[in-house]
Amino acid sequence: MNDALEVTGLVKAFGSTRALDGLDLHVRTGEVHGFLGPNGAGKTTTIRVLLGLLHADSGQVKVLGGDPWKDAVALHHRLAYVPGDVNLWPNLSGGEAIDLLGDLRGGLDKARRQELMERFQLDPAKRCRTYSKGNRQKVALVAAFASDVELFILDEPTSGLDPLMEAAFQQTVREVSGRGATVLLSSHIFSEVEALCSRVSIIRDGRTVESGTLAELRHLTRTAVAVEAAEPITGLDGLPGVHDLVAEGMRASFDVDSAELPGVLRHLAAFEVHVLTSHPPTLEKLFMRHYGNGVPVSEVSR
Amino acid sequence: MSAYAGTGRLIRLAARRDRIQLPIWILASAAVMGAGVAAVADEFPTEAGRVSALQAAGGSPAVLLMRGTPVGTDLGALVNFRNFSSMLVVVGLMSTFAMVRHTRQNEETGRAELIGSGVVGRHAALTAALTVTIAANLLLGALVTATLLGSGLAVDGSLAFGAACAVTGMAFTGIAAIAAQLFQGARATNAFAATAVGVAFMVRGVGDALGERAADGIQVNSAWLSWLSPLGWGAQVRPYGDERWWVLALPVALLVVCVGAAFALVDRRDLGAGLLPDRPGPAIASRSLLSPLGLAWRLNRGATYGWVIGSAVSGLAIGSLGAAVNDAMAGNEGASELLGQLAGTGGPDLVDVFFAAMMNIFGVLAASFAVQILLRLRAEESGGQAEAVLATAVGRAKWLASHLTCAVGGAAAMLVLTGAGAGLADAAAGGDTGVVTLAGAGLAQLPAALAMAGFVVLVFGGLPRLSVTLAWAGLALAITFGLLGDVIGLPQSVRDLSPFSHVPAIPAVAATAGPIVGLLAVAAVLTAAGAVLFRRRDLAL
Ligand SMILES: Nc1ncnc2c1ncn2[C@@H]1O[C@H](COP(=O)(O)OP(=O)(O)OP(=O)(O)O)[C@@H](O)[C@H]1O
Ligand SMILES: [Mg+2]
Numbered sequence: 149m150n151d152a153l154e155v156t157g158l159v160k161a162f163g164s165t166r167a168l169d170g171l172d173l174h175v176r177t178g179e180v181h182g183f184l185g186p187n188g189a190g191k192t193t194t195i196r197v198l199l200g201l202l203h204a205d206s207g208q209v210k211v212l213g214g215d216p217w218k219d220a221v222a223l224h225h226r227l228a229y230v231p232g233d234v235n236l237w238p239n240l241s242g243g244e245a246i247d248l249l250g251d252l253r254g255g256l257d258k259a260r261r262q263e264l265m266e267r268f269q270l271d272p273a274k275r276c277r278t279y280s281k282g283n284r285q286k287v288a289l290v291a292a293f294a295s296d297v298e299l300f301i302l303d304e305p306t307s308g309l310d311p312l313m314e315a316a317f318q319q320t321v322r323e324v325s326g327r328g329a330t331v332l333l334s335s336h337i338f339s340e341v342e343a344l345c346s347r348v349s350i351i352r353d354g355r356t357v358e359s360g361t362l363a364e365l366r367h368l369t370r371t372a373v374a375v376e377a378a379e380p381i382t383g384l385d386g387l388p389g390v391h392d393l394v395a396e397g398m399r400a401s402f403d404v405d406s407a408e409l410p411g412v413l414r415h416l417a418a419f420e421v422h423v424l425t426s427h428p429p430t431l432e433k434l435f436m437r438h439y440g441n442g443v444p445v446s447e448v449s450r
Numbered sequence: 451m452s453a454y455a456g457t458g459r460l461i462r463l464a465a466r467r468d469r470i471q472l473p474i475w476i477l478a479s480a481a482v483m484g485a486g487v488a489a490v491a492d493e494f495p496t497e498a499g500r501v502s503a504l505q506a507a508g509g510s511p512a513v514l515l516m517r518g519t520p521v522g523t524d525l526g527a528l529v530n531f532r533n534f535s536s537m538l539v540v541v542g543l544m545s546t547f548a549m550v551r552h553t554r555q556n557e558e559t560g561r562a563e564l565i566g567s568g569v570v571g572r573h574a575a576l577t578a579a580l581t582v583t584i585a586a587n588l589l590l591g592a593l594v595t596a597t598l599l600g601s602g603l604a605v606d607g608s609l610a611f612g613a614a615c616a617v618t619g620m621a622f623t624g625i626a627a628i629a630a631q632l633f634q635g636a637r638a639t640n641a642f643a644a645t646a647v648g649v650a651f652m653v654r655g656v657g658d659a660l661g662e663r664a665a666d667g668i669q670v671n672s673a674w675l676s677w678l679s680p681l682g683w684g685a686q687v688r689p690y691g692d693e694r695w696w697v698l699a700l701p702v703a704l705l706v707v708c709v710g711a712a713f714a715l716v717d718r719r720d721l722g723a724g725l726l727p728d729r730p731g732p733a734i735a736s737r738s739l740l741s742p743l744g745l746a747w748r749l750n751r752g753a754t755y756g757w758v759i760g761s762a763v764s765g766l767a768i769g770s771l772g773a774a775v776n777d778a779m780a781g782n783e784g785a786s787e788l789l790g791q792l793a794g795t796g797g798p799d800l801v802d803v804f805f806a807a808m809m810n811i812f813g814v815l816a817a818s819f820a821v822q823i824l825l826r827l828r829a830e831e832s833g834g835q836a837e838a839v840l841a842t843a844v845g846r847a848k849w850l851a852s853h854l855t856c857a858v859g860g861a862a863a864m865l866v867l868t869g870a871g872a873g874l875a876d877a878a879a880g881g882d883t884g885v886v887t888l889a890g891a892g893l894a895q896l897p898a899a900l901a902m903a904g905f906v907v908l909v910f911g912g913l914p915r916l917s918v919t920l921a922w923a924g925l926a927l928a929i930t931f932g933l934l935g936d937v938i939g940l941p942q943s944v945r946d947l948s949p950f951s952h953v954p955a956i957p958a959v960a961a962t963a964g965p966i967v968g969l970l971a972v973a974a975v976l977t978a979a980g981a982v983l984f985r986r987r988d989l990a991l
Contacts, residue, residue, distance in 0.1 A: 199841045201989040221845045229841040235834030237749065241731025244739060251740040252842035273730040288838070 150213050152177045152299055152330040153198065158207035160193055160354075167193045169354035170207070175332055175347075177298075180325050182341040182348035183334040186439040190354040191334045192232055195303050198332075199229055212299060225254045227299040228292035232307070232334070234284040236276035242287045243272030249291040261294040267316045282308035293320050300324060300331045306340060318343055338432045350438050357438055369434045370403040372427040373412070378420035387412055456570030460578035464552045472586045475544040479537060479615075480593040482934075486533040487601040489939035491525060500528050504668045507531070511659035511771055516807075519658050519670040521691025526603040530611065530690045536934070538684045539651055541590060541619035545583050546643035549626035552579035554636040576627065576716055580709060583623045591616030607690030613698055618684035621701035622647060624708025625680075631715035641756055641822075647681075652764055654682035659771060680704060742844050742852035749830075750823050750853070754860040757819045758867060761812060765868035765892075768808045769875030772801050772883060799958070805872065805883060805891060806955035812868050813895025813953055814929055816861040817902040821921050823857040824906040828917050837989060846985050854907065854977070861899045865892035883957060891956040897969035898949035902928060904976025911983030914990040 153175035160168040168190045175181040185191055196202040198211050200220035209216055214223050236245045246265075250256030265272060268286040276284065285308050292300060306317050314337075321331055321344050335341050341348060348365065350358040358365060370391065375381060381400045385393055389408025394401050404412050416424070494500045504520045504527075507513045518535040521527050553576060595612030599605065626643045633639040657676030664671060669691070676682035683700045687693060738744050827850065830836040839849060869892025873885030902925060909920040931940060932950030945951050949972070952965040 196837075196989070201837060201840060203986075203988055220840075221843050224841060224843040229838075231834065231837055231841075233834055235838070237745075237835060239731075240739075240748070241733065243733040244731060244735040247735035248739055248745060249838060249842060251735075252742070252839060252844050254843050272733040275731050 150177065151175060151210075152212055153181075153332060154208065154210040155194070155198075156208040158194065158197065158209060159205045160190075160197060160202060161205055167354055168197070168207075171351060171354055172356045172359070173349055173351075174359070175330060177330055178325070178328050179346045180321060180331040180333060180344050182345035183332055183351070184336075184341065184348055184435060184438075185351040189351045191351065192303055193354075194351075195229075195301055195332070195334065198301060199224075226297055227301060228253060228295045228297045230285070230288045230292050230300075230302045230305045232303040232305075234281075234288045236279070236284055236287060238275065238277035240276050241273055242270060242276060242279060242283070245276055245287050246272065246291040246294070249288075250295055253295050253297070256291070256294040257296060260296075261290060264290045264293055264320065267320070268313060280308070282310065282313065285309060286313065289317065289320070293324060298329055300329060302331065303334045304336065305333070306335070306337060314340065338435060350435070352438060358434075365434055366406060369437075370405050371409055372401075372403050374401040374423075374425045375399070375416060375419075375421055376423040377416075378422065381416070381419050383415060384412075387415055453571040453573040454577055455574060457574040457577045457581075460570065460574050461581050464578050464582045468548065468551070468582065468586075472544070472548065472582075475540070476586060476590045476593055479540055479544075479590055480597045482540075482930075483529075483533060483537065483594050484597045484601060485939065487525075487529050487598065487603065490528050490532055491601075492939065494525075494528055497523060500525075501668065504528070504531065514661060514670060515655035515659040515771070516811075518654070518685045519661055519672055520668055521688045523668055524604075524690065526598075526607045526690030529598075529603065530607070530688075534611065534614075534689070535651075535654070535681070535685060537594070537615055538618045538681045539647060541587060541615050542622040542647040542650065542681065543644065544590070545587060545619040545622040546626040546629075546647060547640065548583045548586060549579055549623055550630060550636055550639045550643060552582060553627070553630040554633070554639045572716060573713060576630075576712060580623065580627060584620055584705075587616045587619035587623065590619065604690060606693055610687050610689035610693040610695070614684040614687040614689060617698050617701040617705075618680060620705045621680040621683070624705040624712075627712040628708050628715070631712055641753055645756065645760055648760065648764075650679040650681040652767060653679040654685060656767060656771075657682060658685070742839070742848050743855060745839070746826075746852040746856045749826060750856045750860070753819075753822060754856065754863075757815070758860065758864045761815055761864045762867040762871045765812065765871030766875045768805075769872030769881075769888070770879050772805065772872075772876040772881040773879040801881065801883060802958040803955070805876075805888060806958040808872070809869065809888075809891045809895055809956070810933065810950060810953060812865060812892060813898050814933065814950060816864050816895060817899040817928070817949075818925060819864060820857040820861045820899050820903040821906050821925050823860060824853060824903055824910065825918055825921055827853050827910050828914060831914060831989060832991065834991065837991060840989065847981060850907070850981055850984060854903070857903050858900065861903070862893065862896055865895050865899075868892050887957050890961070894956045894961060894966065895953055897966050897973065898953045900973035901949035901969050901976065904973040904980065907980030908976045908983070909980070911980035911987070914987070 151174050153173060155171060155173040158168050158171040158173075159166065171190065171194060173183070173194065183191055183194075193202065197204050197209060198216055200216040200223070203217055211223055212226055216223060236242075240248070246261065247256070250261070268290060270283065270286045270290060274283075276287070279287065285305060289305060292302075300321075306314050309317060318340065321333070325331060325344075331344075333341070333345060342362065345362065347361050348359070349356055376399050378398065380397050381395060384390055384395060384400055384402060387408070388411065389405035390412065391403045391405075494503060500523050504523060507517070507520060516535070517531055520531045591612040591614075593612075594615055595608045598608035598611055622643070625646050626639070629639050629642045629646070633642055654672075654676050657673045657679065658670065660673040660675065661670040662673070663669075672682065672686070676686065680701055683697055686697045687695070739748055827836075830839075836849070840846060866889050869889040870885050872892075873883060873888035876883050876888070877885065905924050906917070906921045909917040909924070913920060928948040928950055930948075931945050932948030935945035935948070935951070949969055952969055954960075954962050954965055
């Protein structure tokens, strides 16, 4: 089957700023794909290109097999979008905005609309002007998820939701994913990405710096290890993948690339180890390394 | 924290935001006055010429309605007659728009909330807006006075002229300050405030049209109705006539009362809300909303009703004057010349010339309406709502067309109803111009409005970030070239650039297809070009 989203070498400049600089993004049909990157990395810009709202300067972009610029209307029947900044019409009620957006997309499921409205505890009779940021986001979420479409493009959809609503959101994403829909989820919330996404792409400065399954990415992170043995521990500094080693006599602490962990453990087995503690790799740590400005791209993607 | 804390900072911010817009209003006003004096001096160099022109004008209610009452026969008095009433409208509009910009619009875009969370008192935003707007009025008055003095006009009259401009602006500053507290949303507030200027103009105009001629056969004493209008007060200062300085106190008093009321209202309402609380809306959308056109109509219907009703009522008022024009003008030759100048044509039947001139004005109103409605496109784009709509299965062309339909349909309804209203009122007053004729005369203005609409679509498609400024500037130039071109002495080639110069003066002359077809073609080409540009460009968020 084709990928739901295929982006290769995407470039988009605004005047002299190159917001996207050769970005790649591949989202397989049916997966929930996390789309991560620091502020200003180009997530929203990418999404707007995917929606045909911005015209790519160069690169290949395919959405559900079509060209998002030329085939926008046909494609938009098959996808739903939740913008990062939900701006609604102040005089319309939330219910009207939901019906309107759903209908313009090609219709929405009445029962599903009702169910979601209850799940997200949204009062549809209020004017959009009076909604809080979180409630505006709920309007966009209900309008999107009440449509029976193949692809959901969500740009930081939960940045204003409380924890209860975050749980409702995760449940809803699992439901649509369960029936085979594809989801592109841009987010700054690691726990959300870890809970929902099978694969993620991390971008920085308009370029993809990392892409793969969560397991693969965990592999790229380092485990923090501390050991204490009956005899002085030697030879660690010669092992591949060991970083930030602090060895003092019978104790040692260091970080090790997850891929090299087996070799390190074999080496340690030769010593009489009393205590061994390790902290498993977290996505957060990986993200931090990618997000931090000090780390050059080449080192990070090693 | 004092209620006024942070006012100074806000004043600097407001002045910075307005560092281009307000100076343009002010300098343009002074420039128009300079050109106006030169044009009058050129056209009416002799006392005798001025006397005969004014004698004619004093007998024509239509001229009095548009231009106010003559106050004397010297050069300054004629400048007053030709330019004063439109200058007062200009300061009125400048002041209302500036007030809305710095109060309601700030709140709507969330700027005020940001500002309010800093060290800024409750009253600071309104105080800052008032300060900047009043300062702009004073500056405008001073500059206009200086220009008039520089053109060699009398000191007393020039001072009174500038002062009357300044205080009239202040009166509308006060009115806008209250409107900003009462209405939800900058657009509604702007519409209300602009309507207030329009109503004040009509009230002043009707009062002057019904005025009584003084013994000298030149001066006209306005009827009491004029005294109900802030624009009337400005006129009653009578610069270059027998200056009545005490009248200057009336608009200032209105400002004081309005400002007091506005501050009282500020204390009663929450930021971002109007005084009237939000009622809940329907939980489910009605079918009529569920299409791009349904949405566009829903967004524009309030403004459309306002414009159409306001225009139709004005049409009734104009229509009722037709018979009076006829009576007053019987046997008066100079008058037809002046009216003809106003209508852009000479004609045998004065009532027809009068109606043609009025319909030209309504054509301008319809064009302004179309500009306002079409700029909603830009507001939706920069506000982010267009992003949501265009990410659904609505194509760009369809979205554009839905708003265009509202603009064209609304303008057409406005013109036909206004013409028909004028015809009905004319018939009721004993005239025989005819409902169908006047409705047709109204409709004949539509192509000019459509050409303006096409221009707006073009700038929206080509230069979205500048489109609001360019659209209003284009309209202002079209009005200046088309309607005031003669007043400020522009050459015909420049006046021909305005669509309003090409509309046939029905019913004074027979309808001709040429200019109408030409205007429609221009409108179609501009619109198509704008649509193509829009479909090819990025959404400018
Ligand atoms: N219309 C525009 N004009 C100029 N520059 C723009 C425009 N839109 C985006 N940019 C720039 O492009 C870059 C990418 O912005 P984008 O909004 O895509 O980032 P993002 O990854 O979505 O960030 P965030 O996490 O803050 O939402 C930024 O440097 C931004 O300043
Ligand atoms: Mg973003």
